[in-house]
Amino acid sequence: MRHTPPPLFLPERCLFLSARCVEKPVGCTASDRVSPVSHVSVKQRTLQSLMSLWNATLARISSTLLSRDWTLARRMLGSGARCARLRSLTRRPPRFPLFRSRFFGSLHRVHSVEHKKLYGPIWRSRFGPFDVVNVASPELISQVIRQEGRYPVRTELPHWKEYRDMRGQAYGLHVDTGPQWHRIRSVLNPKMLKLAEVSAYAPVIHQVVGDLLQRIESLRLRSQDHTTVPDLTAELYKFGFEGISSILFETRLGCLQEEIPKDTLKFIAAANNMLTLSETVLFLPLWTRNVLPFWKRFVQAWDDLVALAQMDAQVLAGKQVEGMYLTYLLSCDKLTLEEVYISITELLLGGVDTTSNTLSWALYQLARDAASQDRLYREIMSVCPGRQQPRSEDLSRMPYLKAVIKETLRMYPVVPGNERKISTSLFYLCQYLRNLYFFPQRMRCPFHEILSTQFHLCHYAASHDEGEFVDAECFRPERWLRGDPESYQHHPYSSIPFGVGVRACVGKRVAELEMYFALSRVSKRKDGAPTTEPKTRTLLIPSKPINLRFLPRA
Ligand code: HEM
Incomplete structure (x- = not known):
């Protein structure tokens, strides 16, 4: 199946030129890159004014539509057909799908796949205090990303921000926006995203993988049938934590x-609490904070996280361990100490659930699919025979290993949805020529006075779309292999588990290296598994423990 991108309806240049004029109706300056008036002909000026007028009208219509003033909208549009088309945006799912779905499980399905079936690839919904426009087709997702601007904004995390203000901490990557976010990001990027720099972490990751194998072996031997490793995800969670902390601090936490160190257990519990409570405190009204225990627990969880990351950072800073990520952050002199602490906390937080859950799903799927498992085993053995460990450069000769991770992340994108707030003054989306939507930069919201239009990018729905992936619910790593009879071209935005663009995941390369090394070495054993259902707790995680049987290969 080949994907043919649909043509765009509006000439982009024209739209942006006039959009600037809408923003600054009097005196567009040279810095706006709009030609000075004396250099344009009367015809061009008239055309430009007409375009400005047209865009201003459209912006007004859109904002009217989004603020639900239907009478005025209809009067302004004057066309029933067009009104109906735009109205589809306001067909809304129930108000709090989150709470309802909690009882039935699988929030991400209700939220994106089911809604996509009901409302099409674009719909509007309320998510806690947020009024959100959901986009669930790769084409629409790509259009949002293309217009995200220089400093993309994911979503407001008002409760995270409030906590940091309360404790006088720096904001950090998740909360900061604009040039301030960019400054922190440009310090973190080099040693996290450059392939050559990340390869330097290979020896330490291999040590951690070695510990994981030993742990699996001891749990297996201890089990009743001498094959089953119970709750593998919990072990992989510890692996994720050990992996990222050994990269950041270049020391082993054990x-x-x-016997897991007490502080490590405390960090793991705090991360779990913070992520679980994050949704709850966001959804509950402010007055509940003094009545219900959630806000206090949320604050406590953050206190524990920051204190532990800070304590490790302070102890290790004194040791001046050569080459560790923390040394780099402290010695580069580009971040304040507060920013270093919060960055370390966020990297630790980002690096635990994500890699561990992806690995759990990968092992679970391989355990159910003997053919994929054998193909992977053969590939690994051909590149790294015997007990040889893969090096970073060997990975380029392991396309199937990479395909297994890609397919796992397609089926179980650990972050099932992402967000973007619009930054251009006039923002449009166009779905296959038929529907054209305009969005104002700001819109009204009953909770906050005024908000930017916020988009929810439904990764999960896009990567489970049958139109993009044949038998989307089946695990088929082959679809990612170039030249394989089962492979085919996908829309480049049909599966983007790490996000794309300048605000994409900062830990992508580290996560991949950890997962490739762990999966290749664990896969030298054979396994089988019971079934389990996905669940979401801000992240997409298994709902039941995954118990795998590990049988040593002959
Ligand atoms: C399977 C592994 C992982 C997945 C699927 C994943 C996914 C994501 C996604 C979807 C985003 C949002 C990107 C966007 O807004 O466009 C993100 C951001 C982020 N991730 Fe990851 N991640 C993974 C591993 C990691 C690791 C290992 C770390 C830490 C080393 C990490 C740290 C972060 C941070 C700090 C951000 C915020 C970046 C920013 O706002 O500038 N992630 N991740």
């Missing part, structure tokens, strides 16, 4: 030992 998470995969029999």
Whole structure:
């Protein structure tokens, strides 16, 4: 199946030129890159004014539509057909799908796949205090990303921000926006995203993978049938934590030992609490904070996270361990100490659930699919025979290993949805020529006075779309292999588990290296598994423990 991108309806240049004029109706300056008036002909000026007028009218119509003033909208549009088309945006799902779906499980399905079936690839919904426009087709997602601007904004995390203000902490990557976010990001990027720099972490990751294998072996031997490793996700969670902390601090915390250090357990529990409570405190009204225990627990969880990351950072800063990420952050002198602490906390937080859950799903799917498992095993053995460990450069000769991770992330994108707020003054989306939507930069919201239009990018729905992926619910790593009879071209935005663009995941390369090394070495054993259902707790995680049987290969 080949994907043919649909043509765009409006000439982009024209739209942006006039959009600037809408923003600054009097005196567009040279810095706006709009030609000075004396250099344009009367015809061009007239055309430009007409375009400005047209765009201003459209912006007004859109904002009217989004503020639900239907009478005025109809009067302004004057066309029933067009009104109906735009109205589809306001066909809304129930108000709090989150709470309802909690009882039935699988929030991400209700939220994106089911809604896409009901409302099409674009719909509007309320998510806690947010009024959100959901986009669930790769084409629409790509259009949002293309217009995200220089400093993309994901979503407001008012409760995270409030906590940091309360404690006088720096905001950090998740909360900061604009040039301030960019400054922190440009310091973190080089040693996290450059392939050559990330390869330097290979030896330390291999040590951690070695510990994971030992842990699996000891749990297997201890089990009743001498094959089953119970709750593998919990072990992989410790692996994720040990992996990222050994990169950041270049020291081992011992998470995969029999006796887990108390502080490590505390960090893991705090991360779990913070992520679980994050949704709850966001949804509950402010007055509940003094009545219900959630806000206090949320604050406590953050206190524990920051204190532990800070404590490790302070102890290790004194040791001046050569080459570790923390040393780099402290010595580069581009971040304040507060920013270093919050960055370390966020990297630790980002690096645990994500890699561990993806690995759990990958092992689970391989365990159910003997053919994929054998193909992977053959590939690994051909590149790294015997007990040889893969090096970073070997990975380019392991396309199937990479395809397994890609397919796992397609089926279980650990972050099932992403967000973007619009930054251009006039923002449009166009779905296959038929529907054209305009969005104002700001719109009204009953909770906050005024908000930018916020888009929810439904990764999960896009990567489960049968139009993009044949038998989308089946695990088929082959679809990602170039030249394989089962492979085919996908829309480049049909599966973007790490996000794309300048605000995409900062830990992508580290996560991939950890997952490739762990999966290749664990896969040298054979396994089988019971079934389990996905669940979401801000992140997409298994709802039941995954118990795998590990049988040593002959
Ligand atoms: C399977 C592994 C992972 C997945 C699927 C994943 C996914 C994502 C996604 C979807 C985003 C949002 C990107 C956007 O807005 O466009 C993100 C952001 C982020 N991730 Fe990851 N991630 C993974 C691993 C990691 C690791 C290992 C780390 C830490 C080393 C990390 C740290 C972060 C941070 C700090 C951000 C915020 C970046 C920013 O706002 O500038 N992630 N991740």
